[in-house]
Amino acid sequence: MTETTDRRRVLVLAHEGFPDRAKTAVGLLRYGPHEVVGVLDREIAESSPDARVSDYLDDVPDAPILGRADEADAFDTLVVGVAPIGGGFDRSWRPDVRRAIESGADVWAGLHYLLNEDEEFARLAAEHDVDLWDVREPPADLTVSDGEAGDVDATVVLTVGSDCSTGKMTTTMELYEAARDRGWDAGFVPTGQTGVMVAGDGIVVDRTISDFTAGATERGVLAAADHDYVFVEGQGAITHPAYSGVTCGILHGAMPDAMVLCHEAGREAVHGYESFPLAAPETLVSLYEDLARPVHEGRVVAGALNTHHLDEAAAHDAVEGFADSAGVPTTDPVRFGVGEVLDAL
Incomplete structure (x- = not known):
């Protein structure tokens, strides 16, 4: 594991994805402990040479948006801040990665x-004495779950979703902070x-052997079990045609006492699989609770709605509509805070 507790000067690669398709870039800007010196997005940089992060995101540290790594101020870490479906490496990123290593x-x-x-x-990394951290590479000693997460004294809270990219990591971090x-x-x-x-x-966990997904999640919960509350980041959606397996593994490995259902306002179909409509909020509440129950009973206690693309009035209406449908208090964690969710806990 690469040590990240030191404060680093980070350049984030997000070519042609910032901000909407660059979850990692946005997450590091919003929650990371490091100084972001720039974001690489060639499409934005070419059309707006003076573009800055603040032109696209509120309430995060500002930084320039650049076209190439060699345009950035000095940095000691390049982070690939965008992950396409399937997690492949785009060959157009190679010059920036090469430039970073050589620097x-x-x-x-x-x-x-x-x-x-x-x-x-x-x-190149060996020649220039730098570290390559493949964050998705799991530890070698993983094994199956022992079914122990439900025995911890902490209240375990898991974010679950209607789809991928609905705000589970953001909601988890907002709740934790x-x-x-x-x-x-x-x-x-x-x-x-x-x-x-x-x-x-x-x-x-999405790179673990499928048998070990619940075990990997359980390991994280047990490591944090000395806290009163443990907030677990969810992945995927139980109804997703490609990623439901990782969602179920996390759900049964974490054995949550409470769940927060995350959704993007207005999304009606699975992103990237548009022939699959999303289930209604009330259906998702029942599905998650019913699937959790045989292993460890947990309730969906709140909703978290991503309304970033709506104006204020429409966002309030969307939050109220989701709360009525799901039957639980709901908020936009970034826009309106998570006080209601914490109260529900």
């Missing part, structure tokens, strides 16, 4: 494509590449 910067990537198995990158601001004794269990980069440790 002496470490490179972090949350892809299924492993940098350390790339012959050129591995050779707000709980600590209230003085609660809270822990955070990351299960995805962004959360692991923010926290500096953890297991990215």
